[in-house]
Amino acid sequence: MADGLTHVLLGWVAVELISIKYPWAMKYRALVLVGAILPDIGNFAVLMGETGANELYYLFMPLHSIVGSLLLVGVLTMIFKEEYRKKVFLLLTAGVATHLAADYFIIFLDGKVPLFFPFTFEKVGYDLFLQAGRGFLIVALVAVVVTVLRRKQVERKLKNLDEK
């Protein structure tokens, strides 16, 4: 996994990009950010030490797959009122998508991402960034700055058009 901060920053990038087309998304940005760390919620198992974490690994492993994370997103969506559920589901899913996409490029000690579980236990990924390395964090920070500037630019253009 990439570190939590990188995941949150990439979630923020997703919020910025989505809000360029759908401005309402910014109001619900917390959902994308929560989605961006959702597949890692099993990480609290490390508090039980290496042995405990290894034993519980497979219980939480499905959360790092497309099917498992979508089921979790579905469960969380049910906490929200009917009229918001579609937005909640889409925003949480956007966050989860950034998480799984980011982890695809991490060099893991424990293998890679079981993206297509339960159809296969095979893990996939492309070794590009070290876990907790500076590289990915810097890329995420630059992406946040670029997308924030881009959104501001779009907002200014729209404001100017309105004034004209």
Place this chain on the structure above:
Amino acid sequence: MDDRRYGVPREIISVVLLAGLVSLSVYAYVFGPMESPTTIEVLRNPEVHEGKRVEMRGEVVRSEIADGVLYMGLEKHGRSFEVYYEIQEEEEEWLEEIEEGDTARFLGTVRIASEGRVEGEEMYYRSARRQKTLGVLSFLGVVVIAAVIYIDRETLKEMIVDG
């Protein structure tokens, strides 16, 4: 507003989704391919595993790179073994960072079982230093999310089902 989707109560949908999630976890727990054979099994009976591809993990007690080959002494539950791994060009930079106390995972073939030597095919390591960084950065990530949730609390409260 009637809190139903196509006539199905919210509770039923929640239970079905939750059951699906739990089923996946149980399926993964029961049928997930465990580390086989385990590092300790290999170290206890090295001769049985000679020539076989194994996965081993251990704590780094010694690390040295010479002529493009990484030699490492690893230890697991008090038992030590040696691994050697031909470094790929692109890996050189990050494998040089290995320090004592790091955790290494090794996919390789047991060559000289009696001496507990393993020739690697794939090599990953988790730096103790990086693990601390990972913990700090992950904590910062949680802080950012908590702050955003706090700022947007009224909006979120309004969205959540009452009771």
